[in-house]
Amino acid sequence: MxxxxxxxxxxxxxxxxxxxxxxxxxxxxxxxxxxxxxxxxxxxxxxxxxxxxxxxxxxxxHPEVNAAVAEAVTRGMVYGAQHALEVEAVEKLLAAVGWADMARLGVSGTEAVQGALRLARAATGRRKVIGFAGQYHGWLDTVLMAHGPDGSGPGSLGQPPQYLADWVVTPFNDAEALRARFEAHPGQIAAVILEPMMCNSGAIAPRPGFLERLRELCTEHGAVLIFDEVVTGFRLAFGGAAQRFGVTPDLAIYGKAVAGGWPVAAIAGRRELLELFGDGRVNHSGTFNASVMAAAAVSATMDVLGRxxxxxxxxxxxxxxxxxxxxxxxxxxxxxxxxxxxxxxxxxxxxxxxxxxxxxxxxxxxxxxxxxxxxxxxxxxxxxxxxxxxxxxxxxxxxxxxxxxxxxxxxxxxxxxxxx
Ligand SMILES: Cc1ncc(COP(=O)(O)O)c(C=O)c1O
The missing domain is CATH 3.90.1150.10 (Aspartate Aminotransferase, domain 1)
Known part of the structure; x- marks a missing residue:
């Protein structure tokens, strides 16, 4: 067969x-x-x-998540307007995460990364982004890196190299190298984005003190700290890597485990950043964002995980x-x-x-x-x-x-x- x-x-x-x-x-x-x-x-x-x-x-x-989704879809799937379940889902998600004030739901981790980087650039008026060799943030032209031994450069044929021109790539777990990158680009770094535990290249936990130093450097240089928790979120702890390692970012991206297997992603973070979506100055859109199925799946998943x-x-x-x-x-x-x-x-x-x-x-x-x-x-x-x-x-x-x-x-x- x-x-x-x-x-x-x-x-x-x-x-x-x-x-x-x-x-x-x-x-x-x-x-x-x-x-x-x-x-x-x-x-x-x-x-x-x-x-x-x-x-x-x-x-x-999972029977509880599937039952919640099956029950919810009897009332329709997408309305082009709001529904109570999406508010409930995000309230529960924020309670789980602990540190974030607001969140937006989307469909894939890749597009949530796009949204977070756009927020960071809009908030800072800067363009450059520091990322880490071997990490993965999705397949778009603006984030896909070669996964070879040096871990940088375009990851695909047809990907214009200039789309990565604003990236500064540095080794994970090396706070000194990170400090040097900030100093080489004074006042230019909009964001540092990272898998707080590398899971797309090995399974590499942060060395003691590394995330803390990273947090300090971002604050000192006015850069937005983005945890890409697509893998680590709701997996390493209910509050993800931020909880497990005790370091709080400004924005975080969730996906994968957030909805018990249903296709959902989220951008969560500090109110003053997320509100840039709210007044329409920064665009974040999507026909399928927070569909009835998605919201029901997140809500039920949060219930199960919360136990x-x-x-x-x-x-x-x-x-x-x-x-x-x-x-x-x-x-x-x-x-x-x-x-x-x-x-x-x-x-x-x-x-x-x-x-x-x-x-x-x-x-x-x-x-x-x-x-x-x-x-x-x-x-x-x-x-x-x-x-x-x-x-x-x-x-x-x-x-x-x-x-x-x-x-x-x-x-x-x-x-x-x-x-x-
Ligand atoms: C850390 C990380 N960020 C972003 C993504 C992209 O998520 P998606 O495949 O849902 O677009 C992935 C996917 O594996 C990931 O592992």
Whole structure:
């Protein structure tokens, strides 16, 4: 059945997929997902640690979120005007985030990034933006960077290089380099935008003090601090990375886990910034923003997450999984490298006989044998573990003891197979 679908897809979808991120998995078609597991069209079952690239933080087809959406859509989908659910959804979102005064809902993380950068530039009257090598903020011309070893420059054919002319790229976790970038462009930096924990390139937590220093530098130089919490939001804590690491940005972008798998993103932040949308001077628009489905999904997701138990489950499962994977590596004498937090961690192999190094930025990530893991990712899929080839593992609140046992057993079998 899958062979037929692959052929049909290749005939009508470029590359057989609807997002370039999925090109490496163009051969796989899923029939359904339930909780922490997926089933492909040939009936094969997988423990899922990709979670749709993050959104299925509550597991697939969460009954409470799905029921809320199903009930809400009986009243219509988009009105071209306001409805009570969107107010309720944003009130709950702000209560979760804790530090933000207002928010706008949208559809994708990419466009929310666009909105936040526009707000920062409008508020400061400046153009330049500091970003970090290897981080990802969406696929638009104005933000897409090459993901290669140096982590900067246009990321796509057809992307005019001048669209990135206002970017200043610096290494993550290096406060001194950041200070130097500010000083090299005095009075010109509108914003610093970052994944507060890098998850698109490794799973690299901020070094102690790094985010605090970043916050100070932004305040000192009058730049807007934007946390891109598309991955970390509602995953690392109910209040995202800002809560987990105890540093408050001026603006933050949420997506993925914010709506239990439904396509929703949000821009949240300080009132004086968000109000620039409110009087119409800064444009933020979208036909599907805060649709009935979106608002219902956010509202129900906030209810489920707000009970707190998802974070306990994820922390326990992720910790046990990381420990178990490391132990398997040791048992087999394989130089496995496992780094990150229980909710999002990175698995790879150390290269040659290099000692176990801690990866702190995009450059040091390149010291790992990333290509070997990408190949191994396919072996994992054959053995019933669904993960991204780039090494990130996402844990959901639906992963339980059975998934832990299955995942570790399958991983060990895959490793034996990989080693030949
Ligand atoms: C940190 C980060 N920002 C922005 C985006 C873009 O979000 P979307 O794919 O919803 O446009 C992503 C997507 O993976 C992301 O990981």
């Amino acid at each position: 899958s062979a037929d679908l692959v052929k049909r897809a290749a005939a009508v979808l470029p590359g057989g997929v609807n997002s370039n991120v999925r090109l490496p998995t163009a051969q796989t078609f899923f029939a359904r997902g339930h909780g922490p597991r997926l089933w492909d069209v040939d009936g094969k079952e997988y423990v899922d640690y990709l979670l749709g690239q993050g959104p299925a933080f509550l597991g697939h087809a 707190g138990t998802p974070y306990v489950t994820v922390e326990e499962h992720g910790t046990a999984l990381m420990t178990g994977l490391r132990a398997i590596g040791e048992r087999h004498g394989v130089p496995l490298h496992v780094q990150g937090l229980p909710a999002a961690f990175h698995v790879s192999f150390r290269a040659g006989d290099r000692p176990d190094t801690t990866v702190v930025d995009h450059a040091s990530l390149q010291s790992l044998d990333l290509a070997r893991y990408t190949r191994f990712g396919k072996v994992l899929a054959e053995h019933g573990i669904w993960v991204a080839g780039r090494g990130i593992w996402y844990v959901s609140a639906a992963h339980g003891e059975q998934e832990l046992a299955d995942a570790l057993a399958r991983f060990e079998r895959a490793l034996r197979n990989e080693a030949g």
